[in-house]
Amino acid sequence: MTQRFDSLGAAVDVLLARIPGPIVLGLPLGIGKPNPFVNALYRRIKADPTRRLAIVTALSLEKPSGKSELEQAFLAPLVERVFRDYPDFDYVKDLRGPGLPPNIEVREFFMKTGDYLHNTAAQQHYISTNYTFAARDLVGQGINVVAQAVAERWQDGVQQFSLSSNPDLTAELVERCAAAGRPLLKIAVINRQMPFMEGEAVVAPDFFDAVVDCPEGTHTLFAPPNGKISTTDYAIGLHASSLVQDGGTLQIGIGSLGDAIAQALILRDQQGETYRQMLATLCPDGLGNRELGRFAEGLYGCSEMFVNGLLQLMQAGIVRRRVFDDLATQLAVNEGKLDPATLPGGVCMTGGFFLGPGSFYQALRDLTPEQRAQIDMTRIDAINRLDAHGGAAMDLKRAQRRKAAFMNTTMKVTLLGAAASDALEDGRVVSGVGGQYNFVAMAHALPDARSILMLRATKETADGPVSNIVYRYGHCTIPRHLRDVVITEYGVAELRGCSDAEIVKRLLAITDSRFQDELIKEAKQHGKLEDDWQLPERYRHNTPQELDAKLHPFTEQGLLPGFPFGTDLTPDELKIVAALRRLKKATQNPVELVKLAMKAFWEGKEAPPAYLERLGLDEAQGFKAMFIRKLFAGNL
Template sequence: MTQPLFIDSLEAAVDHVLDTIPGDIVLGIPLAVGKPNPFVNALYRRIKANPARKLRIITALSLIKPVGKSDLEQHFLEPLVERVFADYPDLEYAVDLRAHALPPNIEVREFFMKTGDYIGNEAAQLNYISTNYTFVARDMAVQGMNVIAQAVGVQGEGEAMRLSLSSNPDVAFEVIEKMRAAGQPLMTIGVINKKMPFMPNGAEVGPDFYDVVVTDPAGTHTVFGAPNNKVSAADYAIGLHASSLVADGGTLQIGIGSLGDAIAQALIVRDRHGEDYRSILETLAPDGLEGRELGRFDQGLYGCSEMFVNGFLKLIEAGIIRREVYGDTVLQQMLNDGRLASEVVTPETVRALLAAGRIGTPLSEADVAFLKKFGVLRTGVTLEGRDLVLDGERCSCDLSDKEAFDKLCATMLGARLIGGIYMTGGFFLGPNDFYERLRSMPPQELAKIDMTRIDFINQLYGQGDLKRAQRRKARFMNTTMIATLLGAVASDALESGQVVSGVGGQYNFVAMAHALPDARLLMMLRATHDNKDGLRSSIVWNYGHVTIPRHLRDIIITEYGIADVRGQPDSEVVKRLIAVADSRFQEELVKQAKAHGKLERDYEVPERYRNNLPEALEEKLHPWADAGLLPPFPFGTDLTADELKIVGALKKLKHATQHPSELLSVAFKSFWEGKQAPQAYLERLGLADAHSFKDAVIRRLFAGNL
């Protein structure tokens, strides 16, 4: 590769792009935090001001700071956003897109959108690209992309400089590889952000990976910190059920948000508080605990997930994510089946590798390289002719010679296998302390985390034997919005076709769960959802859109239990899903299933499933919340205690405004009791001085909800 062009100014980098590419700019940028926001904003502003040029942006998950939808929310958020997001620069195209204000010469095409933010947004809905995560590189190329830009971490200077694709090696490698192989012109730009955690292994490259490296200090800014969400009782119940299906020594995939945190905390409770964990589950499982996994993690888990989230980091710190995998199929299979008893290197390690045929005798150059790579031989060992040499010691490479074998074992063996990975991810996203932990993590610990390509993580094609060996007992945990009684799920869009988020990698994990012999898919959803249309069941007879069809059904989990529907006939699938539905909707679901010939005419919901109600669930979990095992923010929060109280009141007030009868009840209660809010709270919300009747009413309603 040729040396990159180093440019020390964002504006000069934009000049270079516009001067080099005379026509339309089709810019590809990573999803989430890997975007080089200052560079993208500079390019966006330049083309926005020049209608003669056109810009198309291909990306996903464009993150901007929270913005309140009401005066109350805006007053509340302003100091919080300033504190948490610091100098994070909003993506100006995303701000304009949300405001329906994109100029006509610029369009944005996303393959995954921030959940719910673009419903009803015509430009966003028209330009959404529906694709599986593993096809993103292909589909970005289809769009005619001619520039790809990314925020990168940096270590060293001058000739010693190394760059890291950090959060997002997920698609960049494949995009660049495919387009260069096809002879398609592509300018590659790395923008240094010194606050990006420098991730080693698969994410690390030399500067010559890029055509242009931008070193402007203005490219450095705070990484977008997604605050931890409150974990509800329903979240914890789902997480507890899911955690009881995770096998020790297995593989784990989870996602972001309160459900991901609930799963991680439940796994920690299982590992550290076994008796309490069993007691909690006994209250939640009407069919008993047969078939559940309840023991400690003696072997540990391997994390393999497109998204490396805070929950995974907490599981690493808890010593649960610690099962290391190795990038060699035979070595991994030998560890799996016990032919290698442990990762400690002994003479038996060498004998086992010889017996398996992974190395031969006499040792070849390739054999020595393999043994050194994985720590069986010390790194200084060299092969000179037919002799192995280390620090002046020599022995024959013919290991059939007992004297040579004994001398090698006495002088040249390593202490333990090296190169193991216990967390493989495609991109990361988390709160501020998550990034700080990655920035400060000791190198030997960080080396166990491999940020790499999404086509490695999300599918079994390519190095299939290695992936199968590494991903034993895999549990792929995904979230959905709607499940039909026949086992299909809708996770990305509404019946109308309006996109809520995107497919992402969900289909890929579903496919892997069915392709791996000991894997399972855990599809999780809250049993109900509540909006301006009122309370609705998330389990329905049918739905006008599905993300995963019914023939790929496996395990569906709600807060009320586990429905194992893999390989079951339709009538049994219907019964098992009704058993985990909210009891307020069960009779209607039974009625619909019978009307369509999918349930026996005399079927009745068993009594043990008829108390699937939020208040019953709260009562069951309340003692464990009080005991500190199920805290509302298991991994901390950026909000102060006062802010949490204000948020709670605002959420209640917002919910009431969507339900007139509830609002009337709240208003009556607030005025009857005559409660007053603390002055500091009123000042925070701009209500300290109520100048109008409306302000006075809101002030009283807020106080009543505290």
């Protein structure tokens, strides 16, 4: 029988009484964690060294704070406005600061990108696993408690719960523990900010052993603001959008690159001629092999992560191809024997978890019942694996996921086609494998699907730009035998089924031109290119300046806005952010910094008083503070 609690403390009391030994607490990734409950339990265990607690989870989110004094001063009012009463995790604060107490440890299988590169405790306790194996591995870690934030509704006098943002692993965890004969205490904490999502996310109240309904349980959801889409992102997004087939299936990710793809798809559908003009400027080999038409049939969204870009595509009428849970029906629809418009049911979007800006959550809360029914939030094994539930389920997925374009980002690609997406070559983890390997493998298992890996051609470092296409790398997430399509801002490299020499040539064609000669030399030294081979001249102009010149006219026309789906930042904040980014980039290059400083002092510019007050520079004293003040003004 489900127990009801109106306080966090009472629920923690019961948990400690029910499990007298070590507690292994499983938490959903992202926003599905019940933060206040986790903090209450953590504080209780921290104060009692006789008890032990292991937290096994992924993506523990915390409010941004900034690294420099300028960043901290700028972020403080923004964070207060956007994140409001979102409670950070005590275990994250301790992990970043003084360290966890000896009786508590945290193990994550996906970390906030780049945030723990220099944190030895986080690096040592990281669990490398595919997303589809996470539930299995959580059981292997000895999980005996799972706690989750849920949405609640009353319908016809009956209370219902929704796993909302995270039906991804919970049901599978419950099944696996039951099959192994392991007791699992299941705790739900109602958060009335969570959107109530349908599909497999809906569970009966007795699914949980304990339900906590208290004021502290409801709080603002973690909502990262939309990132600004750069020229580089738009170029990648335009290339990627031209590989999406009408009537197909789409997966994209979060962030500015995902938004760039969504905006490019909307442009393709709504402004076809202009879209073709933009793409033509980016394609030295022409548009002969690209998809350029409108979406007459629409797309089916099938993505482990349901992101704002996919919702925008739903609202634009592009993600609208419904799929059905009956194989005969789906096959008849695919063959044109049944008109899906005449059929009841079906969904056009399937997701395992979601994360996005505050406007995204509000849009989900505002969906009509008919719109909400189009979205199936479900288990991650059902999304990321074709073979998760037997042959009949696999046949159905193959019928639903026709002409799929599975798009993922990566950090490095070798000239032979391997990709590193989760860690550096020294072993330090940047983020995690997540479901990337699953989708790459699935693209090869489906007859007409493609795995599309996207990366920016270069990365800025303290020593200047470096190429993200390299001859070799000491770590890989996607092995070279699963190479398929790679995209940079300079083009598309089709690698599937190609010889090593051809793969090298195709990747060199989309490499930043500042690094092509060095890579050609190394490839020839290792016998992967003919000694007399020359890179065609049309690929010799891959530079940021050339790229900007090609897309600048379209940017000026307002077709490639920095924030096509809105932003939480005010116009003044956007100006400050742009100046701070330029200043931060300059600090990585001493020569550039000196040039900027001389220019700022020579021109005698001053920033608006409100900007200086926001950054704590309005009463700058001393050479360093005045120097920063002048640099900031010079970068506005």
